[in-house]
Amino acid sequence: MSSIIEPIKFISLIYEYKDSLKLGRKNMNSRSKTFLLMPRIYFGGAETQFRYFVEFCNENNIGLYVGIENREGNQEQIEEFKKLNKNVEFIECNSVSAKYRDSNIFIRNISKIKGLINLFFKNLLICIKLKDIGTVIVYDGFGLNLTFLFKLFGKKVIYSERNSGENTINRFFSRLNLKKADIVCANSLSAKKYIEENININTHLIYNGIKIRENVEIREKTNNIFNILVPARVAKIKNIKTIVDSLVLLDCEYQVWVCGAIEDSNYYEEIKENIKKYSLENINFTGYTNNILDYYKKADLVILASFSEGMPNVILESFANKRMVISSDIEMNRAIMKDSRFVFNPNSPQELADKIKMVVNMQEDEKKAIVEKNFEYVKNNFSIDKMVNSYWELVKGLENKSE
DSSP states (O other): OHHHHHHHHHHHHHHHTGGGOOSSOTTOOTTOEEEEEOSOSSSSHHHHHHHHHHHHHHHTTOOEEEEEOOOSSOHHHHHHHHHHTTTSEEEEOOOSGGGGTTSOHHHHHHHHHHHHHHHHHHHHHHHHHOTTEEEEEEOSHHHHTTHHHHHHTTOEEEEEEOSOSHHHHHSHHHHHHHHHOSEEEESSHHHHHHHHHHHOOOEEEOOOOOOOOSSOOOOOOOSSOEEEEEOOOBSGGGTHHHHHHHHTTOOSOEEEEEOSOBOOHHHHHHHHHHHHHTTOOSEEEOOSOSOHHHHHHTOSEEEEOOSOOSSOHHHHHHHHTTOEEEEEOOHHHHTTOOOGGGEEOTTOHHHHHHHHHHHHTSOHHHHHHHHHHHHHHHHHHOOHHHHHHHHHHHHHHHHHHHO
């Protein structure tokens, strides 16, 4: 019923605002606002980056609407974020699809279609009602596939690619909408090259910003337990299963924390079956946490085992916290991990186990030299200020072109 009501509301609003529905944006001025479609405020690395952008706009009193989808369950955290950013206006663009994430595949697919229809009309209503929106920023498939809609109502669109670009380009509608975006940017050199080589679109490179703390301490061992941190959501692409399988091959005492939302419950059950099968202990799944720094502080090693990444925040954050890190041997990770000793085949639990053993047996002086060098690298190259200002400069550039 709701999927019928939304189009009716939408048609009535078109009639109400018919005089303002002009293709193009002739009257855009410096007071126009930006609309950031940010379905989940707390989820992964992309959300961290755009929370920094929201905070930047709030601090500088820059007009910003944020379209959010309340499907995470951590409402207290979301409400706190809203309170801290009072100069920003948050708009709910809820999809129904998340309610059925753990259902069978048929129900999930039906719900995805209903969710897409619902989100489509929600954003359509926003385009009609909020005539002061000049530029829209999107960074996921949902947002990208609404580009044609935003363009229809004369909005400028900035799309930020958060992964390799391969999935975006290989999907027909995503590829089509990518061509309609006014600006395309990527957070890694490899993604920029992939987009430019495969679709011939000039792509801006904006590296992720990493929070650098003062007086970061190098962890000193106080017992024989080796602490491993895995800051990743539980999803196949993050390859948690290989990490679990590698633990069977270790000959040391360990403690493991997997810090991230459980995105794929079936995959989570597979992992738990392996843990039970191998009688593994001391593996903790924390779910999403906003206290990730506490886990970095007690970690001896951080592992990123992903099959695919855009700009790997986990590696950069490990560098910023002066922690040893091992990552999967994929192009995006190799661009940051300069030392081949610390990358492994993501399909090989044995190779990962060998790398872990290497770090366990490494001399403390050698570890200290490595983490200090990595800290200086991230401090000098990945600034939050530089990242948020780069996006703001793109927005201002589009505004100036439209005047």
